[in-house]
Amino acid sequence: EAQVTQNPRYLITVTGKKLTVTCSQNMNHEYMSWYRQDPGLGLRQIYYSMNVEVTDKGDVPEGYKVSRKEKRNFPLILESPSPNQTSLYFCASSLSWGPIIGDTQYFGPGTRLTVL
Amino acid sequence: AQSVSQHNHHVILSEAASLELGCNYSYGGTVNLFWYVQYPGQHLQLLLKYFSGDPLVKGIKGFEAEFIKSKFSFNLRKPSVQWSDTAEYFCAVNGDYGQNFVFGPGTRLSVLP
Numbered sequence A: 001e002a003q004v005t006q007n008p009r010y011l012i013t014v015t016g017k018k019l020t021v022t023c024s025q026n027m028n029h030e031y032m033s034w035y036r037q038d039p040g041l042g043l044r045q046i047y048y049s050m051n052v053e054v055t056d057k058g059d060v061p062e063g064y065k066v067s068r069k070e071k072r073n074f075p076l077i078l079e080s081p082s083p084n085q086t087s088l089y090f091c092a093s094s095l096s097w098g099p100i101i102g103d104t105q106y107f108g109p110g111t112r113l114t115v116l
Numbered sequence B: 001a002q003s004v005s006q007h008n009h010h011v012i013l014s015e016a017a018s019l020e021l022g023c024n025y026s027y028g029g030t031v032n033l034f035w036y037v038q039y040p041g042q043h044l045q046l047l048l049k050y051f052s053g054d055p056l057v058k059g060i061k062g063f064e065a066e067f068i069k070s071k072f073s074f075n076l077r078k079p080s081v082q083w084s085d086t087a088e089y090f091c092a093v094n095g096d097y098g099q100n101f102v103f104g105p106g107t108r109l110s111v112l113p
Helices: none
Strands: A004-007 A010-013 A019-025 A031-038 A042-051 A054-057 A076-078 A087-094 A111-115 B003-006 B010-014 B019-021 B023-026 B032-038 B045-050 B056-058 B064-068 B073-078 B087-094 B101-103 B107-112
Touching: A004 A087, A010 A019, A019 A031, A019 A087, A019 A111, A031 B101, A042 B087, A042 B101, B003 B087, B003 B101, B010 B019, B019 B107, B023 B032, B023 B087, B032 B064, B032 B073, B045 B056, B045 B064, B045 B073, B073 B087
Parallel strands: A010 A111, B010 B107
Antiparallel strands: A004 A019, A019 A076, A031 A042, A031 A087, A042 A054, A087 A111, B003 B023, B019 B073, B023 B073, B032 B045, B032 B087, B056 B064, B064 B073, B087 B101, B087 B107
8 A cells, every 4th residue: 555654643742852853654655755744834844855865954953863875765854853843744755846747645644742 | 036935834624625725926027836735744746837829727536736927926726625635735836947836834734524
């Protein structure tokens, strides 16, 4: 089954304790992206990757890191989490990117993170 | 920078009523436009998208949207809503180079049975 998976689905942690949220897709997609969803703000893009070893900042990259060593995986790293990073996080992927193709993004199930 | 606004934070309708959700974006170049739906407790799913051609786009579940370039708008419509349409709806845009997606803040739709 074609899908985007994220782990963990729920996480409660404390300020300053490094954590990683994994994202994996089995569709051989080139483009992958991380979003955070907050009430009243919709989804805001954190980082995206157009292919292996190619990543770039979205609208809210502060406090986050990503890596894309393999095509299928795109982990989100919080080196020193803070309470303002409490949010619902979504990973997404699409076959490619660019206006001509207009590819659909497929979203993972979400990771609800609470930082105390 | 691109931005997306959605006119309504929360819309409440009775079943069989018609729906129109507003979406406006700010970006001067070529755009791709999307509407996503998020049912309670679920992840986002694509309803429809526009990237070229006929500005009236038909999507799944009876939804359609019209791209009006002169108004920078991409409003979502459905002639007759059902209780199962209760969800949050997000408009999104990406621009010329396609890398960066910007979502609107969302509109919560509640359909009363």
